[in-house]
Amino acid sequence: MLETKDLTIRFGGHVAVSSVSCAFAPGTLTAIVGPNGAGKTTYFNLISGQIPASEGTVTLNGVDISRHSASSRAKAGLGRAFQLTNLFPNLSVLENVRLAVQSMRSGAHRRGMNLWSIWSDHGALTERARQILQDVSMTAQADVPVSSLPHGDQRKLEVALLMALEPQVFMFDEPTAGMSHDDAPVILDLIRALKKDKTKTILLVEHKMDVVRELADRIIVLHNGQLVADGDPAEVIASPVVQQAYLGVAPEATKEAA
Template sequence: MRFGGHVAVDRVSCAFRAGVTAIVGPNGAGKTTYFNLISGQLAASAGRVRLFGEDITRLSAPQRTKRGIGRAFQLTNLFPRLSVLENVRLAVQARADMGKSLLSTWRSHVELLEKAAFFLERVALADKRDTPAAALPHGDQRKLEVAILLALEPEVFMFDEPTAGMSVDEVPTVLQLIEDIRRKGDKTILLVEHKMDVVRSLADRIIVLHQGELVADGAPAEVIASPVVQEAYLGISRG
């Protein structure tokens, strides 16, 4: 991915399977750009993105979402004046492909409302369902972001720093949710995360980006111990 003369992500070629892959690297390493390339928020200047063998490089973000890529954003990205429930209901509605229904009322689709309420329960936000999203504290907004992603029921879950800005008490709820998805064993989870303890506890595989390039890829223990990662990411010099 090239921005003018700057190459933000350069030939990072990876295949992701079911399980949690953590993408780590220092600030500016290109992690979020890499995420944007996969989810379609940015169009790649070269290279290919494939999903279950299908080339989706030229597909837009909504088309990729419909094919099963779901994403939670690093900077909370909600519908601020809509209620918490409505934020999630819109995701459920998108998943059910009911957005173009013109003549029924949204309230009559009780199944969508119930499903949205279920996902709110899972992130412990059920009691705030009628609050406008903008009025939630930051930690709750992060949880709502995760609930929206869950409601999309994707094949590929993309979490961009899901616990950033959360209080210590709130972190386990989100980690447990990711762990629950992982335990089912059939979903691919991509996780950008700075907190190494979170990465250690969840990841089946770690890839490390540094200055837009892939510098390490493997099992957590092996990658964390690798000298190149110690230097590039953890700031420990080799000699």
Template sequence: MKKTSLETRDLTIRFGGHVAVNAVSCAFQAGTLTAIVGPNGAGKTTYFNLISGQLKPSAGQVLLNGSDITSMPASARTHAGLGRAFQLTSLFPNLSVMENVRLALQSRAHLGLDLWNVWNRHKALIERAEQVLEDVALAAKRDAHAAALPHGDQRKLEVGLLMALDPDIFMFDEPTAGMSVDEVPVILDLIRGLKKQTHKTILLVEHKMDVVRELADRIIVLHNGTLMADGDPETVIASPIVQQAYLGTAPVEEAAA
């Protein structure tokens, strides 16, 4: 039986009278990629924000390897092994592509943020940074400022920073959003590689159902902040209630009328 690495118990957040995430209880296992899907406004990114510590829940708990981290700040969760790829908010725009990766690696190695004195004494970090840039197809743009990159390259750099941190839990929030068709395979190949590391846990918020079908071992569906379905991809995607709420098709009895 696979080990539970991350769990939410009755996780809830309210904004005034609106319940954005409603008592979601879900356990995630190492060696499994779970896709989190649902229509716009379903609470997917809010659920991610609660797990990673950007939002404080109104009720419920977040557990990492069995330990309650609900009151732990986001930075401490990162050091504990919980990695989140944000939608461009984690980049240092005025630093180069290479410098962004350097900072992520130094943070992972607990070496502080002195870009040069620390960096030049650690050959292994230099080699790892070079490898990350190769992996995300940004080696040719190593000296470009992050702010000057096209949107697709910024997304690739964001994924590269997460790879550099090498967390136990990978959280990807629409990692291919805004990318051209030619750019998407780079990110998908990286995620496929992560899936081969059976000690890693991967959570993926994604709207592209072809990506979900290919990568997911499991799908959970959120709708109006509530966990509506949970299971293997074939069963969940075929569920009438998911077809109606997520894919926009009419329920069987209505279609037959």
């Protein structure tokens, strides 16, 4: 479904991501791990279109989307939670989710900006929005302005909006970062539920190895911007290259290259 070929980004003389080629199949949750500064979030930014690549391509369902904007990639089926954080902060939680649901319904693209005039005509949209809020345990916050939500609830709302947009590819960048001990399991349960849909592809950047062990079908490891390991979670976690990377020691291959 999703593939990167020789994806590279340079910032001046620094190569943050170097020729990463990887394919991600439907029905698979791939965890992207590596030490701080390994290039994980930058790789996500390249895939989702937040920054343009210096070299290489991103394809979705066989279509080259390398030159597409972030919003165009989202419409094509790439969903990244953090992109949605600031959607209508002065509207309520329910109104935000309802607008996201409405944008995905048949014919919404033909209505252009005429969303407000048909707001009250879609009880089904409101019902769907309420169901999504129930799924993310935010029913009690339905009427709360988004701008006043605490951090944990903002992260849950990100997932709710992402679910409303019904993407083909779900991209989660440390989804439980900064969340309380009580809130984090809600997000992880949502990801577990999304995994059951074998038509979807899930990418997960995560530092917590217990979460990775439980959720991942596959692990890829980035180190100094390079793809250094790819495979079964147990084997990858136990591999010397990963142990060295997490200890901050360059892999043997990197040492030899130097």
